[in-house]
Amino acid sequence: KAGVTQTPRYLIKTRGQQVTLSCSPISGHRSVSWYQQTPGQGLQFLFEYFSETQRNKGNFPGRFSGRQFSNSRSEMNVSTLELGDSALYLCASMWGRPTSDTQYFGPGTRLTVL
Amino acid sequence: SQKIEQNSEALNIQEGKTATLTCNYTNYSPAYLQWYRQDPGRGPVFLLLIRENEKEKRKERLKVTFDTTLKQSLFHITASQPADSATYLCALDMMNRDDKIIFGKGTRLHILP
Numbered sequence: 689k690a691g692v693t694q695t696p697r698y699l700i701k702t703r704g705q706q707v708t709l710s711c712s713p714i715s716g717h718r719s720v721s722w723y724q725q726t727p728g729q730g731l732q733f734l735f736e737y738f739s740e741t742q743r744n745k746g747n748f749p750g751r752f753s754g755r756q757f758s759n760s761r762s763e764m765n766v767s768t769l770e771l772g773d774s775a776l777y778l779c780a781s782m783w784g785r786p787t788s789d790t791q792y793f794g795p796g797t798r799l800t801v802l
Numbered sequence: 803s804q805k806i807e808q809n810s811e812a813l814n815i816q817e818g819k820t821a822t823l824t825c826n827y828t829n830y831s832p833a834y835l836q837w838y839r840q841d842p843g844r845g846p847v848f849l850l851l852i853r854e855n856e857k858e859k860r861k862e863r864l865k866v867t868f869d870t871t872l873k874q875s876l877f878h879i880t881a882s883q884p885a886d887s888a889t890y891l892c893a894l895d896m897m898n899r900d901d902k903i904i905f906g907k908g909t910r911l912h913i914l915p
Contacts, residue, residue: 692845721903723905729907730891730905730906730907730908731846731891731905731907731908732905733902733903733904733905744902746902778845778846780845790836790848790851791836791846791848791903792848793838793845793846793847794845795843795844795845796843796844796845
């Protein structure tokens with residue numbers, strides 16, 4: 689079974705631009721979560737989508753948004769990029785609630801903002 | 803808000819010895835606690851999950867304990883090998899509270915040959 693895929697793997701943008709990252713979950717998984725990982729803050733939860741609905745949201749500004757499509761693929765968008773948005777963005781998929789479950793992570797998208 | 807503390811310093815362990823990593827949390831006990839391994843440039847990989855009513859879980863050379871009184875989980879790797887060198891993350895699944903999964907910053911483990 690194919691794992692979680694993320695595209696692109698690397699991205700360089702300049703301040704003020706916007707970016708869209710894509711995540712394809714494992715087939716059959718309906719939940720997709722997004723995380724931002726930086727050396728100083730570690731892995732921080734951005735949001736979770738389940739069956740095209742945002743189920744939960746972390747403490748990030750409104751510049752960070754996401755959506756999920758009917759095939760469970762998900763995208764996240766960051767508008768008006770800031771230098772501090774440079775990070776590894778990870779998505780993780782799982783079957784979904786109500787029980788706790790293994791999260792399967794993708795390889796991440798390394799975003800650099802100049 | 804819930805906070806998680808993992809050894810911020812890197813841990814150096816001699817090959818063959820047992821490595822023990824600590825995860826402490828404040829406030830509420832999670833419904834589940836998970837441990838992940840992350841190698842440089844890659845996403846975390848799930849290792850073990852333990853429920854709040856379980857004291858211990860084992861998988862091959864790995865053992866996790868969960869003490870809700872101490873608000874602590876310990877992660878042990880026995881007979882450690884250089885290939886075990888990685889960053890290990892603990893994650894609290896707060897589905898019994900606000901339904902979020904919160905990660906610690908991780909502990910870098912180096913197994914010295």
